[in-house]
Amino acid sequence: MSINKNYKNWPDNKGYFGKFGGRYVAETLMPLILEVEKNYNKLKGNKSFIKEFNYYAENYIGRPSPLYFAERITKDLNGPKIYFKRDELNHTGAHKINNCLGQILLAKKMKKKRIIAETGAGQHGVAVATVCALFNLPCIVYMGEKDIERQSPNVFRMKLLGAEVRSVNSGSKSLKDAMNEALRDWVTNVKDTFYIIGTVAGPHPYPSMVRDFQSIIGKEVRKQILKAEKRLPDILIACIGGGSNALGLFYEFLNEKRIKMIAVEAAGYGINTNKHAASLSGGRAGILHGNKTYLLQSKSGQIKEAHSISAGLDYPGIGPEHSFLFENKRIKYVSATDKEALDAFKYCSKLEGIIPALEPSHALAYLIKIAPKLKKDKIVVMNMCGRGDKDIFTVAEKLNVKINE
Numbered sequence: 122m123s124i125n126k127n128y129k130n131w132p133d134n135k136g137y138f139g140k141f142g143g144r145y146v147a148e149t150l151m152p153l154i155l156e157v158e159k160n161y162n163k164l165k166g167n168k169s170f171i172k173e174f175n176y177y178a179e180n181y182i183g184r185p186s187p188l189y190f191a192e193r194i195t196k197d198l199n200g201p202k203i204y205f206k207r208d209e210l211n212h213t214g215a216h217k218i219n220n221c222l223g224q225i226l227l228a229k230k231m232k233k234k235r236i237i238a239e240t241g242a243g244q245h246g247v248a249v250a251t252v253c254a255l256f257n258l259p260c261i262v263y264m265g266e267k268d269i270e271r272q273s274p275n276v277f278r279m280k281l282l283g284a285e286v287r288s289v290n291s292g293s294k295s296l297k298d299a300m301n302e303a304l305r306d307w308v309t310n311v312k313d314t315f316y317i318i319g320t321v322a323g324p325h326p327y328p329s330m331v332r333d334f335q336s337i338i339g340k341e342v343r344k345q346i347l348k349a350e351k352r353l354p355d356i357l358i359a360c361i362g363g364g365s366n367a368l369g370l371f372y373e374f375l376n377e378k379r380i381k382m383i384a385v386e387a388a389g390y391g392i393n394t395n396k397h398a399a400s401l402s403g404g405r406a407g408i409l410h411g412n413k414t415y416l417l418q419s420k421s422g423q424i425k426e427a428h429s430i431s432a433g434l435d436y437p438g439i440g441p442e443h444s445f446l447f448e449n450k451r452i453k454y455v456s457a458t459d460k461e462a463l464d465a466f467k468y469c470s471k472l473e474g475i476i477p478a479l480e481p482s483h484a485l486a487y488l489i490k491i492a493p494k495l496k497k498d499k500i501v502v503m504n505m506c507g508r509g510d511k512d513i514f515t516v517a518e519k520l521n522v523k524i525n526e
């Protein structure tokens with residue numbers, strides 16, 4: 122059976138991207154998820170909903186983010202023309218806010234009175250707490266006990282923003298346990314609660330809904346690159362945790378066969394070690410967080426903890442649409458190690474005066490490797506999806522530098 126190669130038409134009406142995705146949830150959750158789907162379908166093409174989203178995107182987040190020609194890096198690598206899509210300039214410092222804005226507007230339209238979320242590194246928690254403050258909705262963020270210790274600045278930020286951070290001490294006391302706890306909360310508070318998921322994962326319709334909200338990135342890139350270069354780019358490149366910033370950039374261009382797309386997973390200490398976060402390069406299909414996708418798991422099917430120098434990439438799964446695009450070879454999935462990301466972090470800071478987050482440093486690390494082999498008339502767009510302020514303590518430690526916390 123040949124698959125539908127109009128990639129922009131997926132998922133099917135049951136939420137499947139080929140054999141991935143779907144809705145693997147308890148019966149008790151089904152009515153809630155169907156309600157989200159029904160309302161999202163009703164609103165996504167609605168003019169006043171889009172207008173409201175665009176209003177806050179512009180005035181609160183600061184969109185459109187610039188498309189910047191990275192002149193010095195381009196010169197230094199002596200390869201293709203490199204552009205950065207500067208989503209690190211968004212309010213709160215990354216792309217995550219685009220999606221949180223969309224989902225909270227939906228929650229408001231659904232007259233929900235209470236927002237829940239889960240977070241690992243705390244970046245999504247901060248973005249959710251931010252939009253909850255903006256729209257005056259109570260916010261509860263589930264976070265593993267271990268992550269609360271590791272990510273104290275983000276815990277403090279969430280509290281300043283008025284959120285309640287609930288410590289989860291079951292299982293491995295980290296992200297996947299926090300996800301389970303959030304789902305449990307949702308089932309117990311059926312009527313008034315909206316669950317904001319932070320990446321292109323979860324049960325249908327979340328993967329495609331999050332993608333749609335993030336696709337503003339690629340839509341802006343199309344306009345901006347046509348203005349700057351009078352043509353579309355040859356290569357798009359982005360890092361992958363769950364996969365939302367990558368799909369945000371890629372989705373607009375999925376049917377442009379000429380455009381190559383490269384997604385960079387976190388290889389941690391190396392794909393051949395046990396310490397990485399590369400679900401596609403080093404995992405296999407299974408079920409997590411309500412959908413079927415590639416996962417890091419043991420032989421017996423236990424979810425393995427992911428490792429990466431960048432907390433935002435250490436998710437043991439990947440959005441189901443990526444598993445689909447991987448198996449159909451529409452996107453090339455590669456990886457970069459902690460060490461390579463750290464080098465790219467330093468390189469970009471010095472050459473461009475942009476301190477990147479450790480997450481997009483993985484995309485840059487791979488780009489640094491391939492750029493010298495690419496033709497000079499090629500155009501590359503990389504998603505600079507987050508800024509590195511949050512990472513300076515991690516980087517200082519790796520470099521054996523003592524700074525006051």
Ligand SMILES: *Cc1c(COP(=O)(O)O)cnc(C)c1O
Binds near residue numbers: 215216245319361434
């Ligand atoms: C959370 C985060 C990521 C990983 O999430 P995706 O859904 O893969 O985009 C990547 N970069 C930054 C800056 C993040 O905060």
